[in-house]
Amino acid sequence: MSAFKIFRDLFSHNGEFAIGLVLLLVVLAVAACSFFSPYPPMDVYVVPPDVPPSWEHPLGTTSRGQDVFWQLTFAIRNTLLFGIVVAILSRIISLFVGLISGYKGGWVDRVLMSINDTFVVIPLFPILVLFYFIMRDQMSWALLAVITALLGWAYDARLIRSIAMSLRTREFTRQAVFSGMSTGKIVLQEHLPFVLPIVFSTTMNNINWSIGIEVTLSVLGFTDINTPTIGGMIYWANQHAALVSGIWWWVTFPVALVIMLFIGLFLLAISMNEYIDPRSRLSRLGGQA
Amino acid sequence: MITELRSIPLSPEMRAPQTAPLLEVDRLKAYYKTQMFGVDREVRAVDDISLKVNRNEIYGLAGESSSGKSSLIKTIAGAIRPPLRVVEGSVRFNFKDGERDIYKLSPQELSAIRWSHLSYIMQGSMSVLNPVRRIKHAFVDFALPHVNAKGADFTSLVERHLKRVHLDPAVLQAYPHELSGGMRQRVTIALATVCGPEFIIADEPTTALDVIVQKGVLLMLREIQQELRSSVLFVTHDMAVHANLTDRLGIMYAGRLVEEGRTRDLFKRPLHPYTAHLISSLPRIGDEAPKKGLEGSPPSLANPPPGCRFHPRCPLAIDICRLEAPPMMEILPGHRAACHVAQADPTRVETVG
Amino acid sequence: MRAYLTYLSKRLVQFAVVVFVGINITYLVTHMTPIDPVEQSISAATSFGSTSPEAIEMMRQSLRQLYGLEGSPWEQYVSFWKRILVGDFGPSLSAFPTPVSQLILRALPWTVGLLLVSTLLTWFLGNLLGGLAGYYRNSRVLRAFGVISMALKPIPYYVVALVLLIIFGFLWPVLPISGGATMASDRSNTFAFALDVAVHSILPVLSLMAVGIGGWFMGMRSLVSNVVTEDYVIYAELAGVKRNKILGSYVMRNALGPQVTGLALQLGAIFNGAIITEYVFGYPGVGSLLISAVHAGDYSLVLGITTISIVAVSATVLLIDLLYPLIDPRVEAR
Numbered sequence: 001m002s003a004f005k006i007f008r009d010l011f012s013h014n015g016e017f018a019i020g021l022v023l024l025l026v027v028l029a030v031a032a033c034s035f036f037s038p039y040p041p042m043d044v045y046v047v048p049p050d051v052p053p054s055w056e057h058p059l060g061t062t063s064r065g066q067d068v069f070w071q072l073t074f075a076i077r078n079t080l081l082f083g084i085v086v087a088i089l090s091r092i093i094s095l096f097v098g099l100i101s102g103y104k105g106g107w108v109d110r111v112l113m114s115i116n117d118t119f120v121v122i123p124l125f126p127i128l129v130l131f132y133f134i135m136r137d138q139m140s141w142a143l144l145a146v147i148t149a150l151l152g153w154a155y156d157a158r159l160i161r162s163i164a165m166s167l168r169t170r171e172f173t174r175q176a177v178f179s180g181m182s183t184g185k186i187v188l189q190e191h192l193p194f195v196l197p198i199v200f201s202t203t204m205n206n207i208n209w210s211i212g213i214e215v216t217l218s219v220l221g222f223t224d225i226n227t228p229t230i231g232g233m234i235y236w237a238n239q240h241a242a243l244v245s246g247i248w249w250w251v252t253f254p255v256a257l258v259i260m261l262f263i264g265l266f267l268l269a270i271s272m273n274e275y276i277d278p279r280s281r282l283s284r285l286g287g288q289a
Numbered sequence: 290m291i292t293e294l295r296s297i298p299l300s301p302e303m304r305a306p307q308t309a310p311l312l313e314v315d316r317l318k319a320y321y322k323t324q325m326f327g328v329d330r331e332v333r334a335v336d337d338i339s340l341k342v343n344r345n346e347i348y349g350l351a352g353e354s355s356s357g358k359s360s361l362i363k364t365i366a367g368a369i370r371p372p373l374r375v376v377e378g379s380v381r382f383n384f385k386d387g388e389r390d391i392y393k394l395s396p397q398e399l400s401a402i403r404w405s406h407l408s409y410i411m412q413g414s415m416s417v418l419n420p421v422r423r424i425k426h427a428f429v430d431f432a433l434p435h436v437n438a439k440g441a442d443f444t445s446l447v448e449r450h451l452k453r454v455h456l457d458p459a460v461l462q463a464y465p466h467e468l469s470g471g472m473r474q475r476v477t478i479a480l481a482t483v484c485g486p487e488f489i490i491a492d493e494p495t496t497a498l499d500v501i502v503q504k505g506v507l508l509m510l511r512e513i514q515q516e517l518r519s520s521v522l523f524v525t526h527d528m529a530v531h532a533n534l535t536d537r538l539g540i541m542y543a544g545r546l547v548e549e550g551r552t553r554d555l556f557k558r559p560l561h562p563y564t565a566h567l568i569s570s571l572p573r574i575g576d577e578a579p580k581k582g583l584e585g586s587p588p589s590l591a592n593p594p595p596g597c598r599f600h601p602r603c604p605l606a607i608d609i610c611r612l613e614a615p616p617m618m619e620i621l622p623g624h625r626a627a628c629h630v631a632q633a634d635p636t637r638v639e640t641v642g
Numbered sequence: 643m644r645a646y647l648t649y650l651s652k653r654l655v656q657f658a659v660v661v662f663v664g665i666n667i668t669y670l671v672t673h674m675t676p677i678d679p680v681e682q683s684i685s686a687a688t689s690f691g692s693t694s695p696e697a698i699e700m701m702r703q704s705l706r707q708l709y710g711l712e713g714s715p716w717e718q719y720v721s722f723w724k725r726i727l728v729g730d731f732g733p734s735l736s737a738f739p740t741p742v743s744q745l746i747l748r749a750l751p752w753t754v755g756l757l758l759v760s761t762l763l764t765w766f767l768g769n770l771l772g773g774l775a776g777y778y779r780n781s782r783v784l785r786a787f788g789v790i791s792m793a794l795k796p797i798p799y800y801v802v803a804l805v806l807l808i809i810f811g812f813l814w815p816v817l818p819i820s821g822g823a824t825m826a827s828d829r830s831n832t833f834a835f836a837l838d839v840a841v842h843s844i845l846p847v848l849s850l851m852a853v854g855i856g857g858w859f860m861g862m863r864s865l866v867s868n869v870v871t872e873d874y875v876i877y878a879e880l881a882g883v884k885r886n887k888i889l890g891s892y893v894m895r896n897a898l899g900p901q902v903t904g905l906a907l908q909l910g911a912i913f914n915g916a917i918i919t920e921y922v923f924g925y926p927g928v929g930s931l932l933i934s935a936v937h938a939g940d941y942s943l944v945l946g947i948t949t950i951s952i953v954a955v956s957a958t959v960l961l962i963d964l965l966y967p968l969i970d971p972r973v974e975a976r
């Protein structure tokens with residue numbers, strides 16, 4: 001089945017997928033608007049401050065003299081990009097660990113999974129805070145993405161491992177081993193295609209998770225607060241006591257948009273999970289073999 | 290082959306047909322009805338089956354997998370769930386304290402006769418016991434509501450029963466995973482018989498066990514049945530087990546009963562070509578002739594062939610078999626079969642196999 | 643018994659690995675940086691008040707040891723571990739000379755209490771409702787609950803806490819939105835004090851529950867819908883065992899195991915959530931302490947909280963693991 005047909009089927013038959021996709025498209029559209037912004041994102045006092053939503057400023061303006069809507073377009077773009085970068089980096093690690101661990105088994109598996117479980121169990125947030133504390137002003141958007149990815153791969157590596165393990169005992173793997181293929185080749189050529197579906201759906205969840213981390217850290221001011229992100233906007237709103245002084249639009253719109261993003265990605269993840277459930281997929285494979 | 294089981298002598302009543310059978314299944318039809326993408330599908334798993342099971346007898350039910358035998362016993366036990374539904378017919382029990390029509394009882398009444406009058410030994414001895422609780426809890430949950438004993442009285446009742454079936458009462462303290470497969474099946478049989486039920490449905494209770502263990506379990510079942518003087522509906526696809534255990538035997542093919550009679554008669558003189566095939570496929574000591582497999586596969590119950598459902602695979606099929614379904618008729622005394630050929634000439638079938 | 647001992651030793655080894663790797667991560671993080679955090683911290687900590695030169699020297703000493711800047715790399719590493727093993731993180735810089743351990747001990751009961759109450763409530767309610775939803779698939783109320791809790795699940799703790807803060811702090815101000823107890827409360831009246839603490843904990847607990855409950859609900863629902871097709875459940879139904887009994891002792895009881903394992907795996911994430919929630923509601927626990935320590939530049943306190951969180955969370959995971967055989971006697975199966 002072509003990717004397009006799967007997509008169309010999902011959209012017309014799976015309500016969760018349709019809602020998720022629409023939410024995500026709205027968020028993406030807002031992010032795309034950033035390219036047409038009349039104001040540079042870092043500049044302050046470009047518009048009159050504290051204007052409630054109006055025709056001229058549909059989502060109002062901040063106490064720092066920024067238009068909330070245009071600021072939001074940059075913020076959601078950066079936040080989304082952060083999530084995607086973390087997801088890609090951590091996918092690479094979890095694929096590597098999961099496939100090797102599942103394919104090799106034995107002591108390699110035991111050692112890798114022991115480390116893996118450690119990353120699942122330890123509370124990552126204090127470590128991120130400690131990291132910020134050491135780096136302080138050197139903390140940048142990219143550095144945070146790398147660190148978050150380094151800490152956030154473990155849960156999915158276990159999932160990938162369990163699938164790789166079931167593939168290991170299959171006929172085609174044994175055949176590949178006998179024909180003298182190297183481990184790396186077997187894993188990449190024979191096993192990777194089977195784990196990609198699950199990688200897809202965990203990507204959505206991982207984007208959600210990393211955006212959650214980013215929002216939380218920047219709300220606390222524990223990141224590079226000058227790059228506009230959703231968390232950064234809430235941080236500045238808190239700094240100006242926006243809620244207390246009634247500038248509700250400064251907080252409400254970023255929160256609403258990011259909630260849309262979270263729910264959209266989550267719905268996509270669960271509907272895709274249902275569609276490409278690894279168990280049913282594997283049993284289908286079993287039927288053919 | 291399990292031959293020693295026959296060492297238990299048959300009681301006279303068992304040979305003599307009873308006037309009032311314990312179970313009467315009358316023209317029973319139970320179909321799986323599903324609706325998918327707006328299309329109604331109907332799978333006729335139990336199609337017009339009538340049979341009687343007498344008191345104090347072991348009635349065997351044989352057939353390939355997907356012949357509908359599981360659906361039939363589920364329907365008899367009143368344990369069906371949608372999409373399986375009873376379309377027509379009735380299932381009546383003549384218990385000592387009165388007659389019950391399973392599909393006219395309220396859920397409460399049905400619960401009340403379970404275990405005390407009608408109990409069930411399920412397929413899959415490995416997994417029918419709750420894996421996270423000790424065996425004793427199963428006895429409490431299943432049997433306590435049906436007996437007039439509580440607390441220590443109940444425990445001693447259960448322990449007496451276990452001793453009677455040669456089980457150490459210590460198994461009550463065990464978890465299922467601590468017992469072997471055969472042991473677990475024995476416990477399940479003890480669990481199913483602790484209330485002294487009149488009718489026991491046994492669904493392939495020995496299929497997953499190895500032959501030696503199987504023999505012990507069958508012997509145990511036979512002993513309990515004789516002691517309780519209850520009736521057993523015993524289901525397995527294993528003809529060897531039927532030959533050694535059951536008093537009467539029914540053969541199912543594609544949702545229908547095709548032959549029924551005393552087990553001995555059936556083995557000696559099968560009237561349906563399908564039965565003849567099943568018997569001829571049994572291994573016999575000294576028989577060196579190669580076994581012939583039956584060509585083709587059992588028909589789909591969603592779209593069965595017209596006429597006799599066996600005709601596409603039947604070596605004796607004649608024109609009428611393709612057009613008309615044969616009715617179940619008594620051909621020899623106490624021996625019924627649904628076959629046009631056998632109804633015309635009972636000796637023809639012996640040429641099969 | 644043998645099986646349990648094997649299981650026990652495996653869990654203990656895993657606990658040691660978690661603590662070892664976790665502490666090493668903190669060591670790496672603190673040593674990767676080109677900045678000299680000792681001087682940075684000292685200048686940040688002493689810029690506000692007048693601290694005696696001797697005290698500053700003591701701080702510097704303790705910090706250099708904590709950072710492991712004394713001696714050869716190996717000696718640095720060993721002295722770092724020595725400090726951590728005895729739980730001595732030196733004096734706090736922001737609340738000099740109170741030892742870090744004392745500050746943490748003061749804050750810990752609040753966090754433990756908050757986490758204990760919210761986690762147990764969330765886990766219990768989520769599993770109960772999820773189990774009911776899996777068993778009674780046609781209940782509209784439970785389906786609606788599923789949709790709502792599912793919608794809340796992906797939203798980070800901070801955002802949920804913030805929304806609750808907006809609702810109960812500004813739109814409908816009926817609950818205290820800040821602190822662990824009323825400042826001037828009379829602690830001699832135990833009952834009134836307990837009530838005060840309970841009322842103050844409603845919003846933090848509620849926000850932790852709102853985020854957490856969906857995961858347990860959905861997990862239990864799908865587990866239950868698998869368990870109901872197991873032979874032992876069908877057999878119990880055939881035997882006419884009462885529905886409540888089947889739901890409790892057969893269905894839920896068997897679905898519980900994976901959910902207990904899940905709790906152990908989620909603990910770290912739950913702890914992260916508690917830190918944020920404490921900060922939003924000004925709850926006087928470890929989370930608030932951590933964040934104020936960062937703002938005050940209190941290095942030893944930040945390091946102390948990080949390491950103690952790692953040890954505490956993994957010890958709790960170990961405890962859950964050790965109790966697991968009570969839920970599922972087949973320990974080898976894990």
